[in-house]
Amino acid sequence: MTTNKTPEEGRKSLNFIETIIEKDLHEGKSNGRIHTRFPPEPNGYLHIGHAKAICLDFGLAQRYAGKCNLRFDDTNPVKEDTEYVDSIKEDIQWLGFDWEGRLFYASDYFQQLWDFAIDLIRKGLAYVDDQPAEIISEQKGTPTQPGVESPFRNRSVEENLDLFNRMNTGEFSEGSRTLRAKIDMSSPNMHLRDPIIYRIINHPHHRTGEKWKVYPMYDFAHGQSDYFEGITHSLCTLEFEVHRPLYDWFINQLATDDYRPHQTEFNRLNLTYTVMSKRKLLQLVRENYVNGWDDPRMPTLCGLRRRGYTPESIKNFINKIGYTKYEALNDISLLESSIREDLNLRAPRVSAVLDPVKLVIVNYPEGQTEFLTAINNPEDESMGTHEIAFTRELFIEREDFMENPPKKFFRLSPGQEVRLKNAYIVRCTDVKKNETTGEIEEIYCEYDSQTRSGMPEANRKVKGTLHWVSVTHSLEAEVRLYDRLYSVENPGEDRDADFRTQLNPTSQHILKNCRVEQHLAGAQPFEHFQFQRLGYFTVDTDTEKEKRLIFNRTVSLKDSWSKEQAKKQ
Numbered sequence: 365m366t367t368n369k370t371p372e373e374g375r376k377s378l379n380f381i382e383t384i385i386e387k388d389l390h391e392g393k394s395n396g397r398i399h400t401r402f403p404p405e406p407n408g409y410l411h412i413g414h415a416k417a418i419c420l421d422f423g424l425a426q427r428y429a430g431k432c433n434l435r436f437d438d439t440n441p442v443k444e445d446t447e448y449v450d451s452i453k454e455d456i457q458w459l460g461f462d463w464e465g466r467l468f469y470a471s472d473y474f475q476q477l478w479d480f481a482i483d484l485i486r487k488g489l490a491y492v493d494d495q496p497a498e499i500i501s502e503q504k505g506t507p508t509q510p511g512v513e514s515p516f517r518n519r520s521v522e523e524n525l526d527l528f529n530r531m532n533t534g535e536f537s538e539g540s541r542t543l544r545a546k547i548d549m550s551s552p553n554m555h556l557r558d559p560i561i562y563r564i565i566n567h568p569h570h571r572t573g574e575k576w577k578v579y580p581m582y583d584f585a586h587g588q589s590d591y592f593e594g595i596t597h598s599l600c601t602l603e604f605e606v607h608r609p610l611y612d613w614f615i616n617q618l619a620t621d622d623y624r625p626h627q628t629e630f631n632r633l634n635l636t637y638t639v640m641s642k643r644k645l646l647q648l649v650r651e652n653y654v655n656g657w658d659d660p661r662m663p664t665l666c667g668l669r670r671r672g673y674t675p676e677s678i679k680n681f682i683n684k685i686g687y688t689k690y691e692a693l694n695d696i697s698l699l700e701s702s703i704r705e706d707l708n709l710r711a712p713r714v715s716a717v718l719d720p721v722k723l724v725i726v727n728y729p730e731g732q733t734e735f736l737t738a739i740n741n742p743e744d745e746s747m748g749t750h751e752i753a754f755t756r757e758l759f760i761e762r763e764d765f766m767e768n769p770p771k772k773f774f775r776l777s778p779g780q781e782v783r784l785k786n787a788y789i790v791r792c793t794d795v796k797k798n799e800t801t802g803e804i805e806e807i808y809c810e811y812d813s814q815t816r817s818g819m820p821e822a823n824r825k826v827k828g829t830l831h832w833v834s835v836t837h838s839l840e841a842e843v844r845l846y847d848r849l850y851s852v853e854n855p856g857e858d859r860d861a862d863f864r865t866q867l868n869p870t871s872q873h874i875l876k877n878c879r880v881e882q883h884l885a886g887a888q889p890f891e892h893f894q895f896q897r898l899g900y901f902t903v904d905t906d907t908e909k910e911k912r913l914i915f916n917r918t919v920s921l922k923d924s925w926s927k928e929q930a931k932k933q
């Protein structure tokens with residue numbers, strides 16, 4: 365048995381699919397070959413649910429020295445597009461997986477599938493039905509009642525061959541005829557009640573152009589494609605369990621040897637406050653409820669990437685939730701804690717003020733600038749330090765000052781002292797207010813010059829520490845804060861609910877007048893930072909386009925959201 369376990373993986377117990385694989389290897393099935401595939405339909409962008417499937421398909425191949433193909437199941441030309449093909453490839457690579465040149469398309473097999481359909485007709489196992497899809501579906505019956513046989517079920521082989529050929533030359537209109545497998549209209553499994561295997565579609569295909577007028581149904585293409593590629597373990601989500609007998613039926617008609625791809629089903633990833641259906645995600649994009657597939661609020665991989673998620677954080681999350689045979693709804697705060705853990709180790713600490721108010725240190729010399737040392741990451745000394753400029757005029761967070769504070773307000777208020785992070789202790793002496801609105805315009809402080817790091821009074825205790833930036837040595841920035849896209853916990857649950865009423869109307873807050881320390885000049889898209897006290901932030905891709913600094917908040921420092929929800933309940 366060949367295994368390729370890293371020490372980390374070796375320590376974990378096996379999931380049920382790994383147990384199956386190890387047993388198959390032990391028994392010498394498929395000559396010890398492990399060959400999986402990831403089979404997306406290129407009709408949308410990948411989301412974090414797909415990442416769960418990708419980590420399994422590619423991860424098992426890695427772990428057991430096997431292979432994993434990327435195969436686009438492109439059987440519906442109306443919904444598919446090369447834009448999706450390209451984005452899917454990019455996202456898989458971003459996650460760190462490689463199909464090693466084994467890139468296939470179900471459309472590569474259109475000829476083989478056609479030949480197989482002809483074969484089924486010749487064997488009397490498929491027929492052309494002239495009824496529209498609605499009638500066919502009515503005749504299907506229910507799980508407890510047998511279906512009704514089509515009046516066209518017993519056409520001659522010659523007539524079927526003739527009609528099927530003519531369906532493919534454009535002679536018949538869409539929907540006027542289908543090809544159905546002749547299996548069993550009273551099977552307890554509805555999928556075996558003469559399923560449609562080909563339909564007419566008058567739409568060019570993104571790869572085969574105008575060549576075909578009939579297209580195989582997904583169920584007809586999927587299992588056979590696995591067979592053509594020599595897949596040993598076809599892994600898919602639980603809803604396909606009931607399709608398995610149909611896939612097996614097709615392959616039993618097709619196969620000339622003993623080899624069979626073996627299908628195993630696992631539970632889908634469902635996340636709280638998240639919708640994962642591609643159809644619904646497409647609707648959010650098309651109807652402008654979000655700004656594109658890569659909107660940082662989307663559960664798409666490109667959205668998560670833009671938001672600041674790393675491949676490691678996604679893979680760690682998926683590792684934690686694991687694979688089972690039971691549907692579950694996973695808490696999105698588990699995903700958030702996974703990115704927190706990851707960015708805690710890799711994000712340099714910097715200062716940014718989101719809602720600035722000016723603080724003037726009246727006893728600090730005008731025109732003087734001191735460069736103080738800020739540690740980049742207390743978790744990792746090797747990340748070094750950088751300098752932060754201290755001057756007479758600073759910005760602090762407006763909410764860090766209160767003129768008449770309640771008890772236990774350990775931030776700044778008249779007469780009180782606070783420490784300015786990496787700098788001095790200051791005491792508030794006065795404020796200037798706008799005469800008409802009463803808004804605080806400036807806060808005045810005196811600093812204690814002996815309280816800087818390395819000085820005699822450096823360790824003097826004060827209750828609060830505030831972040832700040834220098835007025836003259838800081839940069840303008842836009843900061844985008846995000847909340848959950850949906851306000852209901854399980855938006856997919858109620859199928860009849862109008863999703864517009866489920867959306868969180870305040871899922872995005874754009875703050876235009878933020879200030880960040882000068883150290884962030886030149887920060888590049890996808891760079892990660894921790895803004896002291898505010899959370900983890902990532903440079904947005906618009907920064908490049910608009911030539912100004914724009915940050916997305918990836919996640920706050922603590923899971924304050926769950927706490928607030930708990931309080932409300």
Ligand code: ATP
Pocket residue numbers: 402403404405406412413414416417599600601631632633634640641642643
């Ligand atoms: P649709 O939303 O159109 O039904 P889909 O989400 O099933 O499509 P596919 O392109 O068919 O999208 O998915 C490719 C693979 O990803 C399939 O094997 C599918 O089982 C898996 N997959 C899709 N969604 C999830 C999910 N939420 N969790 C785990 N795996 C998923």
Ligand code: MG
Pocket residue numbers: 405
């Ligand atoms: Mg699907």
